[in-house]
Amino acid sequence: MNYFVFAVCGGAEYIEQLNFSLKFLKYFSDFPIIVATDSSRNEIPIEHDNIIDIETPDELSNHRAHLFIETNLPNFLKIDEKDVCCYLDSDVIAVSKNINEVFSHFQSPVTFARDHCKIDVFSSKIMNCGCMDEFNKRRDLFFEIVDMLPHVKTSSKEVLAEADRLKNLFSDFRNKPIRNLPNVLKYLNLRYFSKNEIFNFCDFKFNRKDHCWYEKHGNIINFDFRFYNNKIYKAHGVKFKQGKWIDKNNRIIQPELHHCKHLRVYLNKTYKINIPQNFRHWNGGVFLFSKHSKNFMDYWHKITIEESFKENIKYYDDQATLVVSAFKFDALKNKSLPIKYNFIADYNSKNTKWSAELGYTYNNFESIFEPAFIHVYHHWGDQEWDIWQSVIQLGKKICVLK
Helix, strand or coil: CEEEEEECCCCHHHHHHHHHHHHHHHHHCCCCEEEEECHHHCCCCCCCCCEEECCCCCCCCHHHHHHHHHCCHHHHCCCCCCCEEEEECCCEEECCHHHHHHHHHCCCCCEEEECCCCHHHHHHHHECCCHHHHHHHHHHHHHHHHHHCCCCCCCCHHHHHHHHHHHHHHHHHHHCCCCCHHHHHHHHHHHHCCCCCEEEECCEEEECCCCEEECCCCCEEEECHHHHHHHHHHHHCEEEECCEEEECCCCECCCCCCCCCHHHHHHHHHHCCCCCCCCCCEEEEEEEEEHHHHHHHHHHHHHHHHHHCCCCECCCCCHHHHHHHHHHCCHHHCCCECHHHCEECCCCCCCCEEECCCEEECCCCCCCECCCEEECCCCCCCCCCHHHHHHHHHHHHCCCCC
């Protein structure tokens, strides 16, 4: 027999997610659905009739209690030698009958799908190293800097043409100063000797107050970058050099994908495993296990609970310890679950989209994709997000939502 299994306990928001996801799973599933929980911790009832109630240690927080149950499922479920179970996070939503084919992909000891990011990106999210905060500070500083610069209108072809004309004018002055000597002298006099706040030059206006050039309709087409560069340096200690904003510590200030090596370093030091920089680890949202997974999951359970009480890895995470377990048991040689069984919907990814006409894509509609499960790990319930709109539309179509 095959089983779908949830493990949820504690806060109302997680049980509400579970109750929502259960409606979809019940509609599409051909197999029994089990919910493992510690009902004494639950703030609201679970809307299901096949529940295994597990007493978790009192000293555990609700997050740790969830990890305690999830990583120990083979010891809590009464399953036979040939049974295969598919674990689901509460934020994983079934969207087609293809979910029932997931069990055919099981390879002992366990079968997971790959995460949507590489390990160094994951590291900055879950390590208590401060890297995420540092990336966010530099990102916020970058936008502060951008806000200090005058806004040059780029949406009008006419304005852009005037900007190019001004640029070419001064380029011609630099390249052919003798031929342009009368205009060069006129400009130097207006710019550096005249006391007029605004002066006209070759159909353009320059305002000394904001150090900006304007075309005839009053749109900014250029500005004195050296002036603003110095202004920004005085305010933030950042200067524009060789095409990049650089701070006093020679760090680049710009929005970028957060990443660090601290997780790889920590796991190497603690568990003696060497993880490649570009390694794409497993995601814990959907995985297959059986009675034969006991040794693997016993180890995963042990180090997950141990690490949850340390201060290196954020206590609610079990994927870092999953990396360790996968290396220890040499399980990475097995094929991972296809992406359709754990389609991780990243709100921040421009490539992950849905449209009513085309369907789903993870590559900005270079190809169309039919997921079996959608993993809505953030922005749950965001009515403005096309992925969530797809879930609601499906729910109404199959009559599990009003």
